[in-house]
Amino acid sequence: MMDELTREFLIESQEGLDRMERCLTELEERPDDAGLIGDIFRSVHTIKGTTGFLGFKRLEKLAHAGENLLGMLREGKLRADGPITTGLLELMDGLRSILRTIEAQDSEGDGHDNVLIGRLEELQAPALAPAKHARAAAGSGSAQSAKEKTPAAAIETPAGPTSSSIGPSSAQAPATVEDAPAAEAPTSGEKAVSEKPGPESASESGKSRTQAGGSAAESTLRVDVTLLNRMMNLVGELVLTRNQVLQATAADPNLTLLSRRLDMVTADLRESVMKARMQPVSNIFSKMPRIVRDLSQSLGRKVRLQMEGQETELDKSLLEAIKDPLTHAVRNSLDHGIEPPDVRTAAGKDPEGTLRLRAMQEGSHVVIEVADDGAGIGVERVRAKAIERGLITADRASLLVERELLQLIFLPGFSTAAAVTNVSGRGVGMDVVKTNVEKIGGKVEIDSRPGKGTTLRLRIPLTLAIIPALIVRSVQQSFALPQGALSELVHVPPEQAEALIEWMEGAPLYRLRGKLLPLVFLDRLLMPHADHKPSTERDNFIAVLNADGRQFGLVVDGLADPEEIVVKPLSTVLKNIGLYSGATVLGNADLALILDPGSIALRAGVTMSSSEEEGRDAEVEAGSETASSMDYLLVEVADRQAAIPLVDVLRIEQLKVSRIEYIGYRPVLNFDGQLLPVEDSGGVLAAVAGDPEAQVIVVVCREGNRHVGIAVSHVLDVAAGGDLFEAGTSARAGSVTLLKSRVTGVVNLGGVPPLPVEETADSEWNQCSNGMVEAAQ
Amino acid sequence: MSTHAVAINRKEKSAVAMVEMCSVRLGKTLFGVPITHILEIVGGARPQPIPLAPPYVGGLVHYRGDVLTTVSLRHVLEMPPADGSQDLLVLESGGGCFGLLVDSVGEVLTVSSATYEPNPSILDERRRALFAGAYKLKDTLLVMLDPERLDPIRLESMRSESMRPGSAQAA
Numbered sequence: 038m039m040d041e042l043t044r045e046f047l048i049e050s051q052e053g054l055d056r057m058e059r060c061l062t063e064l065e066e067r068p069d070d071a072g073l074i075g076d077i078f079r080s081v082h083t084i085k086g087t088t089g090f091l092g093f094k095r096l097e098k099l100a101h102a103g104e105n106l107l108g109m110l111r112e113g114k115l116r117a118d119g120p121i122t123t124g125l126l127e128l129m130d131g132l133r134s135i136l137r138t139i140e141a142q143d144s145e146g147d148g149h150d151n152v153l154i155g156r157l158e159e160l161q162a163p164a165l166a167p168a169k170h171a172r173a174a175a176g177s178g179s180a181q182s183a184k185e186k187t188p189a190a191a192i193e194t195p196a197g198p199t200s201s202s203i204g205p206s207s208a209q210a211p212a213t214v215e216d217a218p219a220a221e222a223p224t225s226g227e228k229a230v231s232e233k234p235g236p237e238s239a240s241e242s243g244k245s246r247t248q249a250g251g252s253a254a255e256s257t258l259r260v261d262v263t264l265l266n267r268m269m270n271l272v273g274e275l276v277l278t279r280n281q282v283l284q285a286t287a288a289d290p291n292l293t294l295l296s297r298r299l300d301m302v303t304a305d306l307r308e309s310v311m312k313a314r315m316q317p318v319s320n321i322f323s324k325m326p327r328i329v330r331d332l333s334q335s336l337g338r339k340v341r342l343q344m345e346g347q348e349t350e351l352d353k354s355l356l357e358a359i360k361d362p363l364t365h366a367v368r369n370s371l372d373h374g375i376e377p378p379d380v381r382t383a384a385g386k387d388p389e390g391t392l393r394l395r396a397m398q399e400g401s402h403v404v405i406e407v408a409d410d411g412a413g414i415g416v417e418r419v420r421a422k423a424i425e426r427g428l429i430t431a432d433r434a435s436l437l438v439e440r441e442l443l444q445l446i447f448l449p450g451f452s453t454a455a456a457v458t459n460v461s462g463r464g465v466g467m468d469v470v471k472t473n474v475e476k477i478g479g480k481v482e483i484d485s486r487p488g489k490g491t492t493l494r495l496r497i498p499l500t501l502a503i504i505p506a507l508i509v510r511s512v513q514q515s516f517a518l519p520q521g522a523l524s525e526l527v528h529v530p531p532e533q534a535e536a537l538i539e540w541m542e543g544a545p546l547y548r549l550r551g552k553l554l555p556l557v558f559l560d561r562l563l564m565p566h567a568d569h570k571p572s573t574e575r576d577n578f579i580a581v582l583n584a585d586g587r588q589f590g591l592v593v594d595g596l597a598d599p600e601e602i603v604v605k606p607l608s609t610v611l612k613n614i615g616l617y618s619g620a621t622v623l624g625n626a627d628l629a630l631i632l633d634p635g636s637i638a639l640r641a642g643v644t645m646s647s648s649e650e651e652g653r654d655a656e657v658e659a660g661s662e663t664a665s666s667m668d669y670l671l672v673e674v675a676d677r678q679a680a681i682p683l684v685d686v687l688r689i690e691q692l693k694v695s696r697i698e699y700i701g702y703r704p705v706l707n708f709d710g711q712l713l714p715v716e717d718s719g720g721v722l723a724a725v726a727g728d729p730e731a732q733v734i735v736v737v738c739r740e741g742n743r744h745v746g747i748a749v750s751h752v753l754d755v756a757a758g759g760d761l762f763e764a765g766t767s768a769r770a771g772s773v774t775l776l777k778s779r780v781t782g783v784v785n786l787g788g789v790p791p792l793p794v795e796e797t798a799d800s801e802w803n804q805c806s807n808g809m810v811e812a813a814q
Numbered sequence: 815m816s817t818h819a820v821a822i823n824r825k826e827k828s829a830v831a832m833v834e835m836c837s838v839r840l841g842k843t844l845f846g847v848p849i850t851h852i853l854e855i856v857g858g859a860r861p862q863p864i865p866l867a868p869p870y871v872g873g874l875v876h877y878r879g880d881v882l883t884t885v886s887l888r889h890v891l892e893m894p895p896a897d898g899s900q901d902l903l904v905l906e907s908g909g910g911c912f913g914l915l916v917d918s919v920g921e922v923l924t925v926s927s928a929t930y931e932p933n934p935s936i937l938d939e940r941r942r943a944l945f946a947g948a949y950k951l952k953d954t955l956l957v958m959l960d961p962e963r964l965d966p967i968r969l970e971s972m973r974s975e976s977m978r979p980g981s982a983q984a985a
Contacts, residue, residue: 274878512865563865608883608912610966611874614866620874620881628862628874628881 046087047140048259050132053080055323057129061122062326068117077125078107084132095145096135102154103128106161115161124160126327127153262353265314272303272310273503273603279303280600280624307503311352318396318405319347321360325367325394332371339378339389340371346396351403355497358477359405362470366407366493367392369467374411374491384488386410402479403499408492414485416442423448443483447471470495475635506602506621508629509580510595511559512567515629517602517621518591522582522634524755526596526688529577538572547579547590550754554581556590557641559632563616584634589643591634600624604631616640671756671781672736672749674719680781681747685738689752695729697722703790706735706746713737715746716789722748740786747784830928835949835956836903837920840887846923846949846956847914851905855919859884859902870969872915877904883966884913890944890964905961912966914959925949925956943972 057080060073067073085100106124109115117125131153138146279299286292322344333340351359375381375390382388395406416439423429423445429437437445446467471481474495485491498504498521506517507526527547529537538556539546545556556579560569572592579590602621611617618633669680670689690706697704697715704715704722715735717723725731735746835846836855854877861873861884872886882904888896896917903914932947946960962968 514863514865605881607881608910608966610871610970611864611867611883613970614864616866617864622876622881626876628876630862630864630874 043091043139043143046091047136050084050087050136053083054129054133054136056080057125058327059323061125061129062330064117064125065119065122065330068122071111074107074110074117078104078111081107081128081132093135093139093145095148095150096132096139099128099131099135099150099154102157103132106157109161121160124157128157260313265310265353268310269314272307273605275303276307276503276601276603277622277624281626284624311503312350314353315350316353316356317347318349318351318356318403321356321363322347322394322396324360324364328364328367329371329392332368336371337377338371338375340375341389341391343391343393345394349396349398349403351497352499355477355499358473359479359495359497362473362495363405363407365467365470366495367394370407370409370411370491370493373414374409376412380412398499399496403497405495405497406492407495408490410490413487413489413491414443414446414483415487419443419445443485446483447481503601503603505599506631507580507599508597508623509559509578509591509593510597511593512563515597515623515627516559516593517600517623517629517631518580518582519618519631519634520599522584523580524583524588525581527579527581527590528691529572529579531573531575531577534572534577538577545592549581549590554579554588554590555641555643556592557637557643558592559637560594562637562641582634582638584638587635587638587643589638589641591632591637602629602631668755669781669783670736671753672747672784673751673753674747674749675721675724676750677719678753678779678781679749679784681736681738681784681786683755685740685786687737687739687744690735690737690746691732692735693729694722694725694731694733697733704748711744713744713746714789714791715748716784717748719748719750721750738786740789743791745786745789747786747789830926832924833927833949835923835925835958837923837956838887838903838916838918838959839920840891840917841893844920844951844954844956845887845916845959846925847903847905847959847961849922851907851961853904853906853911856902856904856913857919858899859913859915860899861902861913861915868966868970868973870973871966872900872913875902875913877911877913880911882911882913884915885964885966885969886915887959887964888915888917890969891941905964907961907965909965909967912964914961914964923951923956925951930958 057077060076060080064070064073064077081100081103085097085104088094088097088100103125106115106121106128110117110121115121131150135145135150138144138148279296282296282299286296325344326342329340329342332338370392375392376384376386378388381390391410393406393408395404395408397404397406419442420434420437423442424431424434428448429445434442447470448468467481470493474481474497477497479495479497482494482496483491484494505520507520507523509516509518527549529547537547539548545558547554547556558569558572560567575594578593578596580593581588581590600623602623604619605621606612607617607619615636616633617630618636619631621629621631623629668683670683670686672679672681692706697706699705704717706713706715713735715722722733725733734749734752736749736752737744737746834849836849836852838845838847856875856877859875861875863873864871867873870885870889872884872889875882875884884902886895888894896915900915900917901919903916903919905912905914926949929950930947931950933942933945937945944959944963946958946963948958949956
């Protein structure tokens with residue numbers, strides 16, 4: 038069993054090496070940055086110092102050799118050119134592998150590092166001659182202060198390539214020496230962090246953050262991840278208990294205040310614990326410069342790496358999960374995307390390619406973008422390869438359009454690389470990226486323009502443990518449907534079921550805005566042998582789901598309110614059923630199984646139709662036009678189109694106009710005792726006021742902490758909107774958006790005036806509107 | 815033979831030990847579960863049914879922040895389902911925790927390991943795989959249930975093996 042000290046040492050050393058790795062890649066750009074060299078020196082020095090009294094001789098020897106080289110760099114006797122950086126990277130790898138051995142076997146292993154040590158010493162050769170003079174001046178070194186001791190030790194090494202170089206000075210080097218180089222670093226004339234203005238400044242901010250990290254160390258604490266997981270579980274439990282308490286005490290005014298407090302504290306606590314699990318994506322981004330450096334060297338590419346949004350945070354477990362997919366994506370961009378310099382020059386491009394890694398938060402998702410300015414994906418080559426590898430028949434391939442062809446690269450076993458290299462081309466690639474990202478509830482989108490480059494977007498949910506879900510009812514049970522997969526809900530009352538649900542030789546279909554949507558009846562899927570009420574004798578709610586590119590409608594008997602659910606894992610036996618991704622406890626203490634839309638689609642045999650594919654890709658394309666685009670519900674109000682931000686839309690109600698009531702002149706809707714002000718600026722209600730049987734559509738939206746309704750004539754579509762900028766300024770025009778290439782006005786939800794409560798003397802009205810506000814909170 | 819039974823056999827040889835068993839009544843038989851394997855006894859459990867789950871699964875219950883898969887002892891023993899509410903034993907096994915649904919839980923009995931005997935050879939094969947022998951009480955037998963043998967994962971492998979013709983022997 039490893040002792041506490043060693044474990045601590047391993048963790049610290051790993052962190053030191055991570056820091057070193059970051060600095061080394063920066064060192065390539067700024068070989069004269071003394072601050073960077075000082076940082077690297079400190080990392081290696083700390084390792085060496087600690088191994089001294091832990092007794093890891095092999096590690097000490099290697100670290101010592103590295104330290105000598107770094108010492109010379111620090112004193113300005115050497116310049117950190119290409120070979121030296123390579124040498125230092127090898128040193129880092131060497132140290133890492135010994136640390137790994139220690140972690141696994143609690144000993145350093147039998148290997149020796151003479152070759153590497155020899156190389157490190159060779160690299161010092163040009164500086165040797167002056168070093169000897171310095172030695173004469175400095176004396177034996179062992180009695181000197183810690184500050185001067187290290188350089189002295191550095192000079193002793195070149196004497197011989199073997200262990201004899203571990204002189205008394207290094208063996209004695211106590212851990213307290215750590216601070217000395219820090220004090221020394223600025224003396225070499227340059228500032229520790231050189232803030233160069235220019236195109237690099239974006240990634241620079243990330244760097245200065247990491248460098249500032251040292252001082253923050255005292256106010257931070259290492260916490261075991263299992264403890265955090267446990268805390269997350271308990272908080273989840275508390276959330277459930279809170280939900281139950283809130284439901285149970287809703288009727289009791291004495292408890293309202295208390296339960297409101299409980300609600301608030303729970304929400305705060307939950308947020309704090311979630312935050313504790315968050316880590317900046319820089320944790321994985323920081324690995325990329327090294328990967329890009331090594332790969333571009335071995336592939337003969339010139340690549341500039343730009344990283345943005347490193348401070349974006351993501352749950353630790355998710356961060357771990359996307360590490361490999363992201364590395365894959367970066368490798369792919371270098372291998373298949375960015376062309377060799379001569380090809381680029383011939384194409385009139387900068388011989389140095391650009392790989393851009395960008396992380397940003399978009400609502401409840403984090404988007405990580407890997408964009409290169411390479412050749413793009415040649416769809417004809419994709420077609421040929423897919424046929425060659427037998428992934429698709431030639432007949433079928435000839436029918437596919439460009440967008441569909443692009444999706445082929447996500448098929449298992451696909452690779453366009455002409456030869457199998459050690460970088461990629463083994464047919465393990467994009468499908469792994471896709472499956473891994475989808476496993477954690479994320480999505481992968483790809484956009485490629487020939488000659489311009491390829492952009493891969495990984496869309497990752499912020500957290501796994503607590504997700505918003507819609508509670509649906511079927512077979513007398515509640516089920517949770519993750520909101521992420523849900524795009525809209527359609528209500529088909531029993532009297533309309535006959536007309537609206539069409540059957541094509543046993544296959545139920547619904548016309549959703551003119552397109553056929555395959556339907557899956559949840560009750561028939563779950564209980565294939567039982568008798569079920571036909572849809573003409575019960576309410577049908579169609580949940581339009583998007584799962585792995587398949588769109589289908591899941592028909593359930595009833596809907597309950599959306600809830601934030603805490604995902605509880607299922608036992609293996611139940612997971613193997615394949616339809617449920619977990620279970621949760623609802624506010625009313627009932628258990629509900631969480632449905633997995635992807636598996637339902639598979640089980641029901643829903644596949645991707647080509648028209649869907651096209652639509653989906655068109656959306657992706659529209660989405661990638663501008664980074665800040667968002668989805669809108671496109672509606673028609675009195676012959677004019679308008680857009681409502683989709684995030685604010687709660688549901689769409691189709692109802693008889695007679696259900697609309699009026700307070701003074703204000704139309705309102707009474708929903709289970711909750712009053713909803715209805716905005717009718719388009720005169721939709723007024724137009725049908727004479728006919729009490731007429732149907733109107735009300736889009737129920739969230740505005741701040743209240744709900745409002747917008748009366749519309751038709752709901753047309755859901756589309757991604759682009760930002761519009763006022764000509765000549767960079768000010769975003771807030772009230773309009775670019776939707777399907779048309780400038781469309783965005784409905785101002787905040788402009789819907791609050792209910793005129795003072796006009797209603799009746800106290801019952803007051804209660805109702807209060808109830809609504811409470812519910813909204 | 816399960817590890818537990820082995821342990822008991824060994825004890826029998828060395829010295830007479832007293833074992834505490836939680837008694838469980840199901841139909842006419844008295845069963846016993848060693849209390850060392852019981853985490854909690856929950857009365858009046860209402861498990862949530864799971865559509866398409868294997869038949870022996872009695873449903874899901876919420877237990878201290880986790881969702882437990884339950885095994886219906888009635889179903890395992892091929893008895894008709896119970897009418898009223900059932901009691902739930904939360905058991906610990908190698909594969910984790912699971913719930914065992916029984917008609918009612920009785921008192922804790924202290925039995926001597928000297929009265930233990932392994933499964934009789936005439937017991938049908940399925941029951942031989944489920945039971946871990948019996949303790950001879952004064953007036954009746956206390957049939958020993960071993961949580962390891964009732965673990966849903968093991969039941970699942972038993973089921974899939976029995977569904978494969980020709981390999982039933984292996985179970």
